[in-house]
Amino acid sequence: MRWSDFSKLVKMRLTLLVVFSASISFLIGSKVNGQIIWGDWLILIAGGFLVTSAANCFNEIIEKDLDKLMRRTMDRPIPSGHMTTGQALIIGMLMAIFGVVLLGKLNPTAGYLSIFSILLYAFVYTPMKRKSAVAVFVGAIPGALPPLIGYVAAHPKIDEIALILFGIQFVWQFPHFWAIAWVLNDDYKLAGFRLLPSGKRDAVSAVFAFASTVILLPVSLMPTYYGYGGYYVGGISLLISLVFLYQGTMLMLKQDIKSAKSLMYGSFLYLPVVxxxxxxxFIGKVK
Structure with missing residues (x-):
């Protein structure tokens, strides 16, 4: 198996972004406990990578026939013939088992949440994408679980901080996914995916995307509001949220692909910065 095929099978860029968010949350949870165990941090990264890769692998197995229809996915290993469904299934199962075991060793709750994440993403969200735009809401749940998993892997309690981390990533996904869906709508239509709120590029979909950037602004300020962050995180989060809000406003006003791309690229920057x-x-406050 070529590295390029494996990279496409696990959606490497998406997986690395997910692992990044989980690793940051692990460090925050570790500071709540008063100590960072770097060996556990590496286990979290390895387990998170395997679990996320497994979920993406199962997603591609289920959508193998649909991937053949879309220009951006037809070169993935299964539709391109570089890998059989059976080979992908074995790889996915092994990654899922080892990933869940690693996360479960850190904390049982992290292991259970990772199982739930795989099942919800691969077997609920994936088939729902062709039936209803509600799929974006469903997909946002497993999409927001990585920071929650990372936090409880270090601090075995779902507390206020854990919910804030989950909430920020949950709300962020709506402008992120709707911007991507706007840009790739022509390709998505070939596979019958319905990811835009109205099902097409129009004022309704643009307003939904804009509204999600409005909601994200106060959500991003929750660390400061609840006293877990200071003026630095509050100021930077406010600034980048206003930029994101501006990008959402431009999409609502212009309703074009260029504005959607701007919002999409902004979303890639937004989450890691916040x-x-x-x-x-947080580290500064707990010292």
Missing amino acids: QLMFLFD
Whole structure:
């Protein structure tokens, strides 16, 4: 198996972003406990990578016939013939088992949440994408679980901080996914995916995307509001949220692909910046 095929099978860029958010949350949870165990951090990264890769692998197995229809996915290993469904299934099962075991060793709750994440993403969200735009809401749940898993892997309690980390990533996914769906709508239509709120590029979908950036602004300020972050995370989160809000406004006003791309690229920057600022500011407060 070629590295390029494995990378496409597990959706490497997406997987690394997910692992990054989980690793940041692990460090925050560790600071709540008063100590960072770096060996456990590496286990979290390995387990998170395997679990996320497994979920993406199962997603591609289920959608193998649909991937053949879309230009951006037809070169994935299964539709391109570089890998059989059976080979992908074995790889996915092994990654899922070892990933869950690693996370479960850190904390049983982290292991259970990882199982739930795989099942919800691969076997509920994936088939729902062709039936209803509600799939974006369903998909946002497993999409927001990585920071929760990372936090409880270090601090075995789902507390206020854990819910804030979950909430930020949950709300962030709506402008993120709707921007991507706007840009790739022509390709998605070939496979019958219905990810835009109205099912097409129009004012309704643009307003939903804009509204999600409005909601994200106060959500991103929760670390400061509840006293877990200071003015640094509050100021940076406010600034980047206003930029994100502007990008959402432009999409609502112009309703074009260029504006959607701007919002999409903004979403790639938004999440790591807010999470890193939360971490740095939180570490400063607990010293």
